[in-house]
Structure formats: C-alpha cells, structure tokens
Amino acid sequence: MQSRSVLGYGAAALGVLGLALFVGWWQVDGPGAPVPDDGRPLPLTAMEFDLTDHEGRPVGPDTLVGSPSMVFFGFTYCPDVCPTTLADISGWLDALGRDAEQLNVVFITVDPERDNVDAMAEYVGYFHPAIRGWTGPEEQIALAVEGFRATYEKVPTDSGDYTMNHTASVFLFDAEGRFVTSIDYHEPREFAVPKIRRAMNEKDAEGAT
Numbered sequence: 123m124q125s126r127s128v129l130g131y132g133a134a135a136l137g138v139l140g141l142a143l144f145v146g147w148w149q150v151d152g153p154g155a156p157v158p159d160d161g162r163p164l165p166l167t168a169m170e171f172d173l174t175d176h177e178g179r180p181v182g183p184d185t186l187v188g189s190p191s192m193v194f195f196g197f198t199y200c201p202d203v204c205p206t207t208l209a210d211i212s213g214w215l216d217a218l219g220r221d222a223e224q225l226n227v228v229f230i231t232v233d234p235e236r237d238n239v240d241a242m243a244e245y246v247g248y249f250h251p252a253i254r255g256w257t258g259p260e261e262q263i264a265l266a267v268e269g270f271r272a273t274y275e276k277v278p279t280d281s282g283d284y285t286m287n288h289t290a291s292v293f294l295f296d297a298e299g300r301f302v303t304s305i306d307y308h309e310p311r312e313f314a315v316p317k318i319r320r321a322m323n324e325k326d327a328e329g330a331t
Contacts, residue, residue: 166299
C-alpha cells in the first residue's frame with residue numbers, strides 16, 4: 123500500500139512537471155510566446171504618431187527624416203532629470219558649434235495633461251534655441267513612446283499630486299531615420315558629442331549601438 127502511494131505521488135509529480143514544461147514551452151517558444159523584441163527603437167519611417175510642436179505646428183516622425191535627430195522624453199514638472207539632461211543637450215549643441223544646425227533636436231513630453239503647447243514653449247525657451255518641444259493627445263504620446271521603445275509611468279505623490287517616471291536616455295537617429303545609438307543620463311560630454319557626430323555622419327551603415 124505504501125509503495126502504491128509512493129508510485130502515485132511520483133506519477134502526480136511527473137504530471138505536474140510535464141504540465142509546467144508544456145506551459146513554459148507555450149509561453150517561451152510555442153504559440154503563446156511574445157513577439158521577439160530586442161528593445162531597439164523602430165526606424166522613424168516605421169513609426170506613426172501625430173503631435174504638435176511648441177509653436178503649434180503639426181509634427182510627427184516624418185518631420186525628423188532628412189536630417190540626423192536627437193530625441194528625449196520628459197516633462198516640464200520634472201524636478202531633476204529633465205532640466206539636467208536638457209542643460210546637457212544645450213552644452214553638447216554649443217560644443218558642436220554651427221554643425222548643430224544640421225540636427226533635429228526634440229523634447230517630447232510624457233505628461234500631456236499639464237504640458238500643453240504654451241507650457242512647452244515656455245519650458246524649452248530656457249534651453250538651447252535648437253530644442254523643439256512636442257506635445258499632443260495621450261494616445262499619440264503613447265504611440266511615440268512605443269515606437270522609440272521608451273517607457274513612462276504616472277506615479278502618485280504623497281501630496282496628492284503626481285510625477286512621471288520615464289526613460290532618461292537620449293535617442294540618436296541618422297538622416298535616413300535609422301536608430302544609431304543612445305546617450306545615457308549623465309554621460310560625459312567627451313563621450314556624448316562623438317556619438318552625436320557619428321549620427322550626423324552615418325549614411326550607409328545600418329544603425330548599431
């Protein structure tokens with residue numbers, strides 16, 4: 123009787139293990155597996171979203187194709203990461219001198235509830251004049267974030283207000299709209315500026331990190 127119980131438990135354990143392996147296969151390699159995604163931004167030519175710049179003009183991914191581009195996500199109520207990064211971007215543009223005129227430089231809000239056209243115009247006015255501010259409806263912001271493979275999240279604060287968590291990297295694209303590389307938060311200027319020049323000079327190679 124005892125041996126029968128042991129055999130029964132063993133069979134049950136094997137059954138559970140088999141089910142677990144099947145579920146694992148279904149989720150990882152089988153029909154239930156997610157679509158592979160290496161985390162790289164899509165080419166600008168493959169993105170679809172409609173926004174408005176800080177001067178009230180309609181813009182989208184097509185606006186950026188034709189010139190190398192530098193894109194950053196953030197919001198005007200950001201206490202530190204956004205103003206720090208935009209100040210860094212301003213310094214990089216100063217270091218590029220007149221070559222900076224070749225670049226599209228765009229700051230896209232992830233907080234359209236507060237960041238309307240006027241708010242974006244005032245905010246980008248504190249930084250380098252080449253920086254453009256983009257805003258728009260929540261669903262269009264979400265499409266832009268998805269295309270860039272960025273992230274954002276609304277986070278309630280103890281005061282009853284909210285802040286936004288978001289990707290802090292700066293995305294670089296070549297003139298054809300292909301992703302070239304990214305610049306990390308607080309990356310030193312001596313590394314950042316050569317990356318920007320690389321995006322500006324990238325013509326025939328496929329984007330690479």
